Amino acid sequence: MTQQPLLELRGITKSYSMGEQKFLALKGIDLTIMPNEFIAITGPSGSGKSTLMNILGCLAKADSGSYRLAGNLIADADEDALAGYRNQSIGFIFQSFNLFPKLTVLDNVIYPLRFQRGRAAHRKSRAIKALKDVGLADKLANLPNQLSGGQRQRVAIARALVTNPDILLGDEPTGNLDSKTSAEIMALFRDLHANGQTIILVTHEQEIAEQCQRELRLVDGQIVKDETKNTAEQHALGVAS
C-alpha cells in the first residue's frame, strides 16, 4: 500500500522578534504524517508546540522550510489561499473553545460553511448532523454561555468537523476541562479516529498522549522523540477505557 503523506514538513523554522533580538521558536522541523494517524505533540512549556500547530493549521507561515498539506505547497500560498485551507482542509480546536458568544450553537457550527458553496438548508442539515455526531443534537438553539465546558468543546469539535477537513488539530483541547470531561472528549477523538479522521493533539498530559498512536516530543523547538506505538497496545487501551 503506497499512500501519499497527508502532511509533509521539511526544515521548518519560525522565529519571533522581541525588540532587537530574534527568538528561534522552531529550529528545523522535519515531519511526515500519513492519513488517519492519531498524533500527540508533547513537550515542556515554551518548547514551540503551539507555534508548530499554528503553522500546521495555516494560521501562521514558517520563516523557512517547506510545508505540503494534501499535496499543496503552503509556503507559496497568499493570504486568501491560506484562509481557504483553514476553511476547507483544517479543523482547529482551541483550549478556550473560541465559540462566537452571540451565535447559537447551530449558527456557530454553520459558520465555516458560510464560506462554501451550498444552499442554506443544506448547510443547516450538515451542521445538525455534525452536532448529532458529538451528541449535542438537543442544544441547537442554546448560546455558548448556556453550556458546560465539555459541551462547548463538543460544539467546537462539531464546528471543526462540519467541513470534512483533511486534518483535525487540537491545541490542548482538554486543557480547560476536568478529568472526567476530558476523558469523554478523548473518547470522542478516538471514535473519530476509528472512523478515519486524521488527528493531531497538543497536550502536556502523558495520560492523554498515551491514548494516541504516535507521540512527538518537542524540546526547544526541535523534535526529540517520535514514537509510534504498536496497534495491539492501542487496541488494548481502546477496549480498556
Place this chain on the structure above:
Amino acid sequence: MKKFAHGIYEGGVSAIQSIFAHSFRSALTTLGIIIGVSAVIAVVSIMEGLGATVGKQLQDLGSEMVTLKAHTSTEKEMLGMTSKISYEDYLYLKNKTDNVQYMAAKVKAFSLGSDIQFAQKSITTQIIGTESEYKNVVNVYPASGRFLTETDDLKRRRVVFLGSSLVEKLGLKADPVGEFVTLYGEWFRVIGVAEEKGSLFGFDQDNYVIAPLSTIESISGQRGNLGVDIVFVPDVNVAQSAVIEQMTQLMRYKYKINDPADDFFEFETAEKTRKQFSDITDSITFVAAGVVGISLLVGGIGIMNIMLVSVTERTREIGIAKALGATSTIILIQFLVEACVLALFGGGVGIVVGYIFALFILMVMPVAAAVLVPLWAIWLALGFSFTIGVVFGIMPAIKASRLDPIDALRYD
C-alpha cells in the same frame, strides 16, 4: 464576487444585530448624523412647503400681473424726497400703451390711517383706493354683493368692498351688504365681500378694504396729488417684457430721462417676486447646509470612534472568523457595511425626526400650508449618510481586516 455578496450579507446581519443590541449606544453614536439629516429634512421640507404655497398664491394672483411702482433712489431718500407716480401718469400710460388687457391705478392712503370701524370695533386693515377694472387685474371676485363699478368712481360714492376676514373681525352679520362701516370718520356702505384667499407666511390675505379711488382722494383732500401704483395685465399672446419695455420708454420720454439709472419707477412681476423668494430660501438652505456639514462631520467621527471600539471589542471574534476561513476582504466588507448600516440608521431616524420637527415648527409658526418632503431630499440624506459610513468606516474596517489571526485569538 460571491465573497463580496457574502461579506455584505454578513456585515448587514451582524450590523443590525449589534445596532439593536446596543440601541442606546447606536443612537448616541449616530446623534451627529441624526441632527444633521433632521436639520436638512426640516429646512428642506419647510422651504418646499413654502415654495408650493407661495407658488400657488402667486398663481392665484395671476402670474401675468405687473405692478408699476414709484422707486426712490437712496440719494433722493437722503435728501428727504420721495418719488411718486401720479394719477395723471396712469392716464397717460393707459392712453399710450397698446397690448394691455386690464389696467388699474390704486392708492394706498397710509397717511390717512388704516382703521375700519363697525359698532364699537376698530380693526387695522389695508385700505386700497382703486377702480372697477382692478378686479380683473388681481382676480378678486365677490362672494356676495358686487365689486366697484365705474359709477362708484365717477360719483365718488362712499362704498366699500370688504376682504372676507373683516366680516368676522368686525362682527358683521354673515352677509353684510348694505351695512355701514366707518373709514376716516366717514360712513361707507358695504357693497360686497370678496372670496376668501387664505393666509400666506401667516399673514391674513383677506384683511383689506377696497373703496373708489376718487372717494379716497377727495377725503384725503389731495385730489390729483396722491401717489398711485399701477397694476396691469398684458394682452394674451403679448410678452410681459415687451409691455414693460414700452411703458419704460413712455415714462422716460415723458420725464426726459436719458440715464436708466435715473428711473424713479420700477416694475414688479410675479416672476420677480418668485425670484426674490427663491433667493431668500436659497440662502436659508445654504446656511442650513453649513450646519449640516458640520454635524455630519461630527456624526462621521462618532461612527469612526464607535467602529474602532467595536473592532477592539470583537478582536477575538475576528480571530475566530479568520481561523475558520474568513478572508481579510470579508472582514473588511463586514465592518464597512456595519458602519454604513449605522450611518443609514442615523439617516433614517434623522429623516423621521426632521419631518416631525418641521410639522412642529409649522404648528407653532404657520408659515406654509403644508410640510413637503421631496423624494430627492430623502435620497440626498440617505446618500450622505451612506457616504459618511464609507468614509469614516473604512479606517476601522481596514484595521479589523489586517488583524493577525493568532494575535487576535490570543486577545482578551
